[in-house]
Amino acid sequence: MNHLRTTAYHPSANDMVERSHRQLKAAIKCHQNNRWTETLPTVLLGIRAAWRDDLKSTCTELVYEEPLRLPDEFLTSKDNAAKFDDAAEFIKDLRHHIQQIRPVNGTHHGEKKNFVFKDLATTEYVFIRHDGPKNGIKMPYDGPYRVISRNKKTFVIDIKKKKVRVTIDRLKPAYIIVDDHSKEDISREIQTSTPNTITKEDQRTRSGRRVCFPDHLQVGYA
Template identity: 45%
Template sequence: MCHSSTSWTEVLPLVLLGIRSAWKDDIQASAAELVYGEPLRLPGEFFTPTPNVSHDPTSFTSRLRLHMARLTPEPASRHSTKTFYVPKDLATAEFVFLRQDASRRSLEPPYTGPYKVLARGEKTLRLAVQNREVTVSIDRVKPAYIARDDSGTRKNETRRDDTPNTTTTNQPPTRDDHIRKTRSGRIVRFPDYYRP
């Protein structure tokens, strides 16, 4: 604020020129001499101060107050304007996935379902969840896209799995019958001294 200009961007080149041309006793040179090999050519005001500089503290404080009063915060571009995303297909979806807001264990999916939509409100949906009608907010659901012929293929797959395998029933029991498998299909092998 010691310069007549109120904008620091107007004064910055002059300040940098002064820093670069200042004599340093420890290296016996200025920064400009180290970079360019010769001293910078400076205006005469650096060596003799101008006589019309005002050092009145009251004028400085009044100018400082005026400058601070003119400062206004810049409006933020996204300040407190929350936008919500609601899928367009949610208005016509027959089935939806429901987000579970409770704390989950590791690797547990955040959504359950799909659940059938029974009725629609402006901000709510009524769903059939485990033979009960549940009203939930549209913020907790997302549309489920289910293929129409998916139910027929599942019935065929279960029928195929339910038929007994005749090749394994006719064979005598072997040591492989005692092999245990986990739900994921990994074979559990116990040491021989644990086997019956």
């Protein structure tokens, strides 16, 4: 049973929404009307048609690719035709600029690179990581196993006289010490170096007193 801790949701903590709400509230206060629902459409129309110096355009032109027709334009003359031509020319240039933009290949910053031992290219024996379920005393690696063949991504391992292909991400080189002498030579050296019995020697204390121990308690007694 897992206990998940979280904090309560506070809408006022969303800065993107609250910034736009602050702008709406300031614009509604400028109108002398107690019913703000009647003033809200006019305020939204003004925000959408407002000129943005950083974008050199309005929000409506970026969305619909043409300027928004305001109510006063239906009543005034069209003496400012050149002004609308400039806006249309800007939208044309903006559309051409957007068409020239090409997507950039994204990068996965959260992807971790697997560590690969350099000695895997030359080692003869490897350990295989055990990825299945295991108890507390289960060793993390199995082996060592002999390498039959290898490539850049996978190895062919001899596991219980069967050829098993394993990915290189699960392998770790095994460093095995090869004995120069056989077991017979080692046992022969031990027999010749160690005598069958140990000769008795007189043991004396600092005062010169001779100490004797029972024969059955002495090491090497025969």
